[in-house]
Amino acid sequence: MVIMNGDGDKYKILENKGLRLAQHIYTSMASGKKTFVFNEVSTHNKTKDCWLIIEGKVYDVTPFMEDHPGGDEVLLAATGKDATSDFEDVGHSDDARGMMDKYYIGEIDRSTVPLKRVFIGKERNYNPDDTSAVIIKILQFLVPLLILALAFAVRSYTKDNSASA
Numbered sequence: 001m002v003i004m005n006g007d008g009d010k011y012k013i014l015e016n017k018g019l020r021l022a023q024h025i026y027t028s029m030a031s032g033k034k035t036f037v038f039n040e041v042s043t044h045n046k047t048k049d050c051w052l053i054i055e056g057k058v059y060d061v062t063p064f065m066e067d068h069p070g071g072d073e074v075l076l077a078a079t080g081k082d083a084t085s086d087f088e089d090v091g092h093s094d095d096a097r098g099m100m101d102k103y104y105i106g107e108i109d110r111s112t113v114p115l116k117r118v119f120i121g122k123e124r125n126y127n128p129d130d131t132s133a134v135i136i137k138i139l140q141f142l143v144p145l146l147i148l149a150l151a152f153a154v155r156s157y158t159k160d161n162s163a164s165a
């Protein structure tokens with residue numbers, strides 16, 4: 001099953017021992033550059049050696065760290081994971097996106113990226129034609145009516161009896 005979040009990102013839902021995991025589906029195409037595995041990219045997480053994964057591509061932003069307008073700390077904090085949503089959430093300009101090519105070093109092997117847990121809500125068995133719910137509603141009216149009718153019957157029975165006595 002494939003779902004889409006509010007930002008238009010697509011996720012493939014995988015079931016694993018009752019746990020639902022969502023794997024980000026990237027729209028970018030492989031480009032013939034080197035393909036890295038996640039563990040390799042993750043080791044580049046220092047001030048003088050910083051690689052990022054954004055939309056399925058790997059960027060070596062080491063030379064850009066000092067000049068990054070958002071600071072080097074945010075870049076470091078975005079290492080060791082898929083930084084796509086971090087990058088998107090900031091709302092980077094077209095200029096910023098244009099700069100990315102300079103730092104692009106290859107693709108990430110998507111199957112090696114740890115799955116991200118996303119909350120997709122509880123499944124509800126909502127059924128507008130739920131007959132049991134309709135029966136309960138009818139019973140809610142009928143039961144008090146039956147009790148009332150029974151009370152009247154008992155009352156008129158005892159009245160008749162006392163009148164004939």
Ligand code: HEM
Binds near residue numbers: 068070
């Ligand atoms: C190759 C990767 C990146 C490039 C080339 C880049 C470039 C830029 C540029 C040019 C700006 C100035 C504002 C703009 O033009 O949008 C900026 C701002 C910023 N960036 Fe990045 N960025 C990158 C990755 C990231 C990542 C992964 C984060 C993590 C959250 C991040 C966080 C920020 C923040 C917080 C600002 C400051 C926004 C503000 O104060 O308005 N950037 N970036």
